[in-house]
Amino acid sequence: MAVSSKQYAEALYLAVKEAETKDRDAIIQSFLARLQKQGDLSLLSRIVHDAEQLEADELGVTAVEVRVAHKADELEVTEILHKLLETKKIQLDLKEDKNLIGGLIIETKNERWDLSMKNQLAKLKQSL
Numbered sequence: 001m002a003v004s005s006k007q008y009a010e011a012l013y014l015a016v017k018e019a020e021t022k023d024r025d026a027i028i029q030s031f032l033a034r035l036q037k038q039g040d041l042s043l044l045s046r047i048v049h050d051a052e053q054l055e056a057d058e059l060g061v062t063a064v065e066v067r068v069a070h071k072a073d074e075l076e077v078t079e080i081l082h083k084l085l086e087t088k089k090i091q092l093d094l095k096e097d098k099n100l101i102g103g104l105i106i107e108t109k110n111e112r113w114d115l116s117m118k119n120q121l122a123k124l125k126q127s128l
Contacts, residue, residue, distance in 0.1 A: 005043045008035070009050030053109070061089040065107045069100035069117070081106070084113075 008031075015027050035041050056063050064081055066072075074094055081090050085108070097105075102117035 003038070003040065005046035006050050008040070008043060008047045009054060012047065013051045013054045056091055059089065060087075061091050062087045062108055063091045063093070065093045065095065067095050067097040067100060067105045067107075069097065069102045069104065071096055072104070 012028075012031050015031070016024050019027050032041075032044075035044060035047075053063065055061075062085055064085070066077055066081070068077075072094065074092065077094055078090060078092055081092065082088065084106070100116050100118070103115045103120065105116055106113040
């Protein structure tokens with residue numbers, strides 16, 4: 001039976017979290033050796049992502065990806081997100097997206113707001 005990236009992430013996260021600091025490197029080395037033995041090293045980037053999400057969830061941090069058409073001030077975007085999401089802890093991933101004409105797209109684990117110019121024009125066209 002194949003092990004999913006989420007299962008690996010949960011195992012790694014719990015093992016590292018519960019271990020003493022001095023033992024963490026050995027745990028990670030052992031984990032990587034197991035991945036290699038199982039032929040699952042290709043899952044590593046997904047495993048790391050899933051483990052980071054587990055930690056964020058436990059700490060009450062909302063991971064938010066914001067794609068903007070043009071360079072934006074990270075502090076201003078963070079302030080807007082605090083109001084929109086009604087949360088104090090935000091992990092912001094701000095990206096400039098050349099495919100956007102204007103506006104922005106906000107994505108969290110469970111929600112998506114498309115405030116792009118393209119989407120606004122599509123809505124206007126649909127309403128006419």
